[in-house]
Amino acid sequence: MPVIRSNSNSTAAVDAGRSESSATVSRKKKRTTKNKKLGLVDRLVPVGKYMCRMVSFNWNICQTLDQGLAQIACALPEEEKDLIQGATDKDKGFDRCWDELIKIAPYVPDLVMNCDAIDLVEMTFDYAKTTSRAEDNSKFKKGVASWRTWSPPLPKGKKGRGFAHPECQRMLCPISVNFADPKARDAFVLEKSPPATHHVWPQCAYSGYTGNIKNPGQGFLRSGLIKQGALSIMHSPSEAKKLENNSGLDRGTRPGFADMHAITQVTRPFLAYVATLLRYSLSDEEAFRVNSPFNYGQYYTDILEYLEDPIFQDTTDELLEWWDREIFPDAHHARQNPDLSGFSMIKRMRAGLASSDTEDAQSEAAEFQEVPLE
Known part of the structure; x- marks a missing residue:
């Protein structure tokens, strides 16, 4: 029986190909993860700037997110009621910030429930708060x-x-x-x-x-x-x-x-x-x-x-x-x-059209009305 010889060059090539393929997949995963994070940052920065300018210029991001998590954790209406009744004045301020936050960004609760994302959310909002102040101070200083x-x-x-x-x-x-x-x-x-x-x-x-x-x-x-x-x-x-x-x-x-x-x-x-x-x-x-x-x-x-x-x-x-x-x-x-809104104009046009149709129908009814025999 002949001795079977292995092709070391071929085996090495296959291993190298697998290694390269694995590295490529790893790079793609890292790139995808990085792109997702960058996309999340791009979405959250404008939200953070809005919060700083329109809701609270010095809002406590960590406490606001914690208060939001506490609300989400309430499984029953009674639990949420107890949370509201036991809230301090500071807690109420955090609640107000949270309510405004989820109005402008309804997807935030899902993010803060994700342990991998919450740190990124907090850091991004902190960056947005600092950046919005710097931008606006610059506008005022120059303007x-x-x-x-x-x-x-x-x-x-x-x-x-x-x-x-x-x-x-x-x-x-x-x-x-x-x-x-x-x-x-x-x-x-x-x-x-x-x-x-x-x-x-x-x-x-x-x-x-x-x-x-x-x-x-x-x-x-x-x-x-x-x-x-x-x-x-x-x-x-x-x-x-x-x-x-x-x-x-x-x-x-x-x-x-x-x-x-x-x-x-x-x-x-x-x-x-x-x-x-x-x-x-x-x-x-x-x-x-x-x-x-x-x-x-x-x-x-x-x-x-x-x-x-x-x-x-x-x-x-x-x-x-x-x-x-x-x-x-x-x-x-x-x-x-x-x-004087556009919606009211449309309503008037509809009303006018309906009135015109009614008048036309009445006119046609009068035109084709049978004349009684004398």
Whole structure:
């Protein structure tokens, strides 16, 4: 019987082919996993930016997701009821963030139930929160110098702003100080008396950049710069600039934040957010810190507390309507005039067609009506 000789070269080639095939499959799997993660990140970043701007600029992502998991874990209505009744004020804040989150991204509950995805979701939202603040701070920093005529001109950088600029002095001044009084002005600017803290709201947040300490709600959150800042975020920086030049609106060619999310109304947290960004843009502070001498985190929280207080609901509802009219005039007009909507036009056309058909039928019936014999 002849000796069977193995073809070592052939065997090696087969093994090499298998190894290469296995490596190719492994690379494809890794590439697929990476693409899925990148796709998930691309979906979640805009959602995270929306949450920061429209819901809570400093939302606690980890606690919000944990609260959402607690809601999902409730198998019975009684369990969910007990969870709601036992919630602290902080828990209710997390619940509100969770509810808003799943409104804009209904797929998030499935993601957080996946142990492999929850860390990526949290990291992506944290990145989106940081990025949205940086983007909006940059818009305010660059834009505020051109949103009005400053005397002297406002520097493009932070150096030369704050108390080094006479108009910034006036806008950063607390409404408790009569800036028109030279003695009060010198005491504030030179002696820091009273100090510019978040405890008393600054003039820059008020219509005409002048607030009344005896009536702090009058003209609050209606300043021109706040409006222009809101336009730059919702639509485009060019629209904010056009507003100052009375050149009409120019939303550019790229869709803005409002277009991306089909936003047609402002929210209370958004107003607190733009007011906070404006105050920071007028200062000479190089870094946006929550615990700086002027506590921006507390400033935002105080404004939001006022806007959400049921006692002031009539006033703040009217304020939001004013903002909707200024930022989204077309959508506001449509809401105020539902009879002029496209749907109402179609209803009228249908009604007119039905009326015409009825008249034609009656006319035909009269035409072919039998005449009784005499």
